[in-house]
Amino acid sequence: MLVVAALGGNALLKRGEPLTARTQRANVRIAAEGLAAIIRAGHDLVITHGNGPQVGLLALRTAAYKPDEPYPLDMLGAETEGMIGYVIEQELENALNHERAVATLLTQVVVDQHDPAFDHPTKFIGPVYERAEAESRADTLGWHIGQDGDKWRRVVPSPRPLEIPDIRVIQLLLEQGVVVICAGGGGIPIVRRDDGSTLGIEAVIDKDAASALLARQLKADALLLLTDVDAIYRDFGTDKAAAITSLTVEQARALDLPAGSMGPKLTAAADFAEHGLISGIGRLEDALGILQGTAGTRVLRQAE
Numbered sequence: 001m002l003v004v005a006a007l008g009g010n011a012l013l014k015r016g017e018p019l020t021a022r023t024q025r026a027n028v029r030i031a032a033e034g035l036a037a038i039i040r041a042g043h044d045l046v047i048t049h050g051n052g053p054q055v056g057l058l059a060l061r062t063a064a065y066k067p068d069e070p071y072p073l074d075m076l077g078a079e080t081e082g083m084i085g086y087v088i089e090q091e092l093e094n095a096l097n098h099e100r101a102v103a104t105l106l107t108q109v110v111v112d113q114h115d116p117a118f119d120h121p122t123k124f125i126g127p128v129y130e131r132a133e134a135e136s137r138a139d140t141l142g143w144h145i146g147q148d149g150d151k152w153r154r155v156v157p158s159p160r161p162l163e164i165p166d167i168r169v170i171q172l173l174l175e176q177g178v179v180v181i182c183a184g185g186g187g188i189p190i191v192r193r194d195d196g197s198t199l200g201i202e203a204v205i206d207k208d209a210a211s212a213l214l215a216r217q218l219k220a221d222a223l224l225l226l227t228d229v230d231a232i233y234r235d236f237g238t239d240k241a242a243a244i245t246s247l248t249v250e251q252a253r254a255l256d257l258p259a260g261s262m263g264p265k266l267t268a269a270a271d272f273a274e275h276g277l278i279s280g281i282g283r284l285e286d287a288l289g290i291l292q293g294t295a296g297t298r299v300l301r302q303a304e
Contacts, residue, residue: 001221002174003038003291006211006268007031007049008227011284012084019053019127024084028091034226034284036095041288044174046218047088048211051080051185055204056126056154073156074188074200081106081184088181102179107166108198109187109205109213115159123158123204124148157203161187161210165198167217174218186210208268212279215272222291223272225265226284232262232297244297249273252299269299277301 011031012024039045055076062071085104093102121144129137134145134152146155164170164187173180186205190198208225215223231243232255247255252270257263262281269279282289282296289295 001291002044002046002218003222003224004046004048004211004215004218004220005035005038005224005226005287006208007047007088007284008225009050009052011049011226013053014228015128019057025087025091028087029094031284032088032091032095034287035092037288038291039096039100039179041291043291044177045179046170046174046214046220047092047179047181048183048207048214049084049088049181049185050207051077051084052123052125052204053127054080054084055185059126059154072200073202073204074190077185077204078106078188081188085181085184092179092181100179101177102181103173104181104184105166105169105173107164107170107182107184107187108190109161109183109210110163110165110192110198111159111161111189111201111203111205113191113201115157117159118157118203121155121157122146123156123206124153125156125204126154128153158186158206159189159203161205161213164210164214164217167214170214170218183207183210183214206264206268208264209271212268212272215277216275220277222278222280223269224287224290225269225279225281226287227265227281228283229262230283230286230296232257232266232281247297247299249299249301266299273299273301275301 012027017023058076089102089104128151131152138145143154145152170180186207187210189201189203189205191201233241235241249270252266265281273279279299280290280296286295
């Protein structure tokens with residue numbers, strides 16, 4: 001099977017942990033074991049990942065250097081894609097004893113410059129703050145901010161991904177047996193101009209939406225959206241909470257889940273599963289079990 005595995009932010013950084021290189025590498029080392037299990041089971045693998053905290057931190061650093069000329073988010077996204085991809089690539093090669101080639105590809109993703117998301121920023125990036133500090137930074141730096149749990153963070157536009165121009169390069173690598181790390185942080189957002197040329201744009205694409213598009217364009221067999229929660233739950237956070245093992249696309253779309261947590265993952269899972277293939281949501285360490293139907297929540301076109 002060809003599997004696209006989307007690593008949640010917890011694969012790099014758990015909530016409350018310091019955003020240091022040492023912390024991120026230690027988390028990736030653990031994640032690499034779960035990914036290696038998929039490969040050892042005989043599957044081909046494409047890996048995507050988030051970048052919200054990292055791109056936000058880079059934005060803060062560049063703003064400190066020259067506040068009147070901050071680096072645009074597309075360039076910061078490219079930086080984080082290379083940095084995070086490098087760490088995943090190295091740790092996965094180590095976990096596989098260098099028996100498979102692994103490569104990171106900077107990946108451009110086309111969006112619509114008129115997407116309504118540009119008027120309504122919703123994508124969290126960067127560190128969390130107390131409300132007063134977030135409001136102060138917003139006033140000083142011109143940010144939009146939003147509440148994330150009991151904290152506050154910067155929010156930026158998150159347009160819908162439309163096309164992955166680099167899909168041909170990814171396919172060439174897969175044909176040679178390479179494990180590919182791509183579309184990190186949702187990919188580098190670009191727009192097409194009237195003359196056919198492309199240009200980066202200020203946005204951060206949702207990683208799960210980009211992963212679903214990637215899986216469809218590659219005609220993958222499975223899409224795994226891996227996080228720190230073992231499954232999707234009915235009545236989550238209550239005494240009646242119960243894990244859902246399987247959903248049809250119709251049932252998945254009928255569930256009302258928070259946009260800031262499982263909502264985007266379930267939407268992406270349903271989008272991919274409409275093509276008659278397997279989508280799965282669950283813990284990274286359960287990745288192989290999700291594929292086999294023994295763990296997590298699977299979203300299928302029709303009931304099992």
